[in-house]
Amino acid sequence: MTASLIIFLVLALLAVFAAVSLIVQRHPIHSALSLIVVMVALAGLYLLMGAEFVAAVQIIVYGGAIMVLFIFVIMLLNAGEEERTNFSKLATFAGIPLALAIAGFIAAAIARNAESLPAAAPSGTLTSTKTLSNLLFSDFVYPFELTSFLILVAILGAIVLAQREN
């Protein structure tokens, strides 16, 4: 086993366990904390694939900004522990077989096409931020600017919605 494979396994298991914990936890704050662990583990995986800038931004934007908002809202609403209800009979009886079935289908699909799937980027080599930004501002300039515009519209929309009526 190479070092990068061990790191990959550790991070992947951490991400999966945190994701399961996100669903299983009863308290919203604990769920949010698990989600932060997922984000950070994903950032580690990005770094392993050589995407240094994406990894850092993943932590700064998702791990930092967005999750802080989640936690903030949960804290402000003072949301307490959730109560379990055995409401949906369909979920109880059909849920587990269906979940197993979809996992099996995905696994089968991946196993069948394992050879034809393109290999992941070779780990160990870093794509420099300069290359990334050059691409963003030359080849992908229209999608990039459109996304920025979309975000701007969303920000304006949030301000309009939050504005108190005079």
Add this chain to the structure above:
Amino acid sequence: MTDFLTKYAFVIVPIIKIAILVFLILTVDAYLTWLERKVIAHIQARWGPHRVGPHGLLQPLADGVKFIFKEDPLPTHVDKVAYFLAPFLTLMLALTSLAVIPFGPQKFTVFGYETHVGIADVNISLLVLFSITALSVYGIALAGWASNSKYSLLGGLRSSAQMISYELALTLSVVGVLLIAGDFSLRNIVGQQSSAHGLLTWNVFPQIIGFLCFYIAAIAETNRVPFDLPEAESELVAGFHTEYASMKFAMFFIAEYTNMITVSCLATILFLGGWLSPFPASWTFTHYLPTVLLIPFGLWVFFDGIRYETLFGRIMLPGVGSVLAIIGAALVFFPLLNDAIQGPFWFLAKVFTFLFVYIWMRGTLPRFRYDQLMSFGWKFLLPVSIANVVLTSIVILWRMH
């Protein structure tokens, strides 16, 4: 044994460096509290700590012992996981952020493994530092929420709101430096500021707006006066750490001081040329500055210590003084050593200046009101730092053509 050391040097050397750095930082943190109390006391015409050891020099040790042996009560109905996680997270992130800071220019070889002053030399060190800062909000937010106390909750909310708001200005004020350097590596940012002209090529001159924005935002980010609203004791008792006692409180305290050190290091590296000397390279006589400072200081401590009131002080102070003076004198006779400490000397001198300004401000300035803090951050600091980015880009473009 040597084979083993050479083979695993890439693991062993960083571990040794981490141990040394953590020990140093914790000691510096402890003596920073001493310095802060002493300086503020003198600003307010008091003596400050002076009972434990000569000039109160052993006060940090006494405080440490007190923190360890204090009772650590657990408030009722706290969220145990978050309550215990918060101080550890805060301290861990504060110490981790120091890992990417380079302290000096030298490279040296241990067990056949080439390494440098500082733990990790990452080529995106600035981004790593910002991502760690982004996560450090959680420690405070969680501490406030988990404590099951109104004061803590309000303090935690305020603190996280403040940190999120000023993080934007902090990050944007650095972009100017990044545009000039064209690199995320702190080592290369320092290298780009070096020239034969000394301090004239430091980033602080072209980036004076960025520097001021950065320093203001950094003070707010570390929750210090005049932005220490999370700890406004007249309104919130002690803010997010009201319900913490003993070692867990100490962890928040150490984390706060460590963050101050990190931010000062960052300001030094980004704007004040890191370990570069402010004098032109041709002025080789400035290399004796450490000696010139150490010998008189050591002699002063020596002669001041002889007349100290207590016997312990009469032994300890002259001892410390003579050691300092001898180190200063030794530097003259070992030019290689003298050259080696030039980088760390200037780095530490600049960091110390920033830390002193921190303390100085705490002794001088009143606290902001909360709405003032928010409107200052969003309506003044953020636009100014964005304007700085635009201005810097225009100048760089204009120079390219």
